[in-house]
Amino acid sequence: MSLSAIETRGVDGMIDYACPKCGHDRFQVTAHVAQDWLVGANGEFLETMEECSQVVHWPDDDDVWVCARCGHGNAGKAFKEETNG
Numbered sequence: 863m864s865l866s867a868i869e870t871r872g873v874d875g876m877i878d879y880a881c882p883k884c885g886h887d888r889f890q891v892t893a894h895v896a897q898d899w900l901v902g903a904n905g906e907f908l909e910t911m912e913e914c915s916q917v918v919h920w921p922d923d924d925d926v927w928v929c930a931r932c933g934h935g936n937a938g939k940a941f942k943e944e945t946n947g
């Protein structure tokens with residue numbers, strides 16, 4: 863895996879997300895990433911050149927976030943912790 867570069871671009875210290883049901887702070891989200899392929903003369907896939915070369919779309923408040931503990935799923939904004947109290 864070569865995802866360490868991605869993991870360092872987390873949202874820690876910017877926005878706190880937490881499951882509104884159980885309070886867990888790990889979620890399953892879908893990131894859109896670019897991947898470099900080796901292709902043949904007809905453009906057919908042969909093999910991956912790199913696990914992930916670029917993040918096209920980082921999971922945000924409009925994506926579906928699913929709690930990794932209890933499975934509760936909702937838009938990311940529903941997982942934002944209230945910080946105005």
Ligand SMILES: [Zn+2]
Pocket residue numbers: 881882883884885886929930931932933934
């Ligand atoms: Zn949960």
